Amino acid sequence: MATFQIFQSSGQYWYHLRADNGEIVQSGEGYTAKVSCENGIQSVKANCQPQRFQSFFESGQYGFNHVAANGEIIGRSEKYTTAQARDHGIQVVLREAPEARVDDLAQ
Template sequence: MSKFQVFKSTADGQYYYHLKSANNEIIQSGEGYTSKANCLQGITSVQRNCQPERFEPYYALGQYGFNQVATNGEIIGRSEKYTASAARDHGIEAVIRLAPSALIEDLA
C-alpha cells in the first residue's frame, strides 16, 4: 500500500512528507512546513491535484524530474531524480494513481 510519511526534520525543525510506493520507494517529497497541520494540508492539496495538467516535467543537469503544482501555481511536491524521461513519466503516473488513496503515516 502506498503511503505519505509525515516527519519532522532534526536539521531545521520543519515538517515534511514523502509519498512512498508499495515497495517503499520515495516517489515525491514535499516542501518544509512550519507545523504538522500545514504539512497535512499540503498532503490534502497533493491528493486533490492529481490531474495530469498539475504536473510539470523537466530536464536539468542530465536528470529528469517533475514538480506537482496546485491551481495557484505553487509547487506542492517534487519528484526524485530520474535518468530517463520514461521513468519520470512513470513517476508522474504513480503519483496520479496512488496519492488520492494513500494512507498517512505520522512519524513526527
C-alpha cells in the same frame, strides 16, 4: 498502495510519498507546523490531474514538479535517469496519491 509519511527534521515537518515498493516518488517542502504539512498532503490528493505536473530535464536528470491550481509547487519528484522512469513516477502519484494513507512519523 502508496503511503504519505510525515516526519520532522531541522525543526520543520516534511512529507514523502512512497510507492508500494518503498521508493520515494514525491516530497513536499518544509512546514513550520504539522497541520500545514497535513494540508499540503490534502492539496496533493486534490490536485492529482495530469495537467498539474510539470516535467523537466536539468543537468542530465529528469524530474517533475506537482503544482496546485494556483501554480504553487506542492511537491517535487526524486531525480530520474530516464524520461520513462520520470513518467512512471508521475503515473504512480496520479494513481496512488488520492487514496494513499498517511503515516505520522513525527509523533
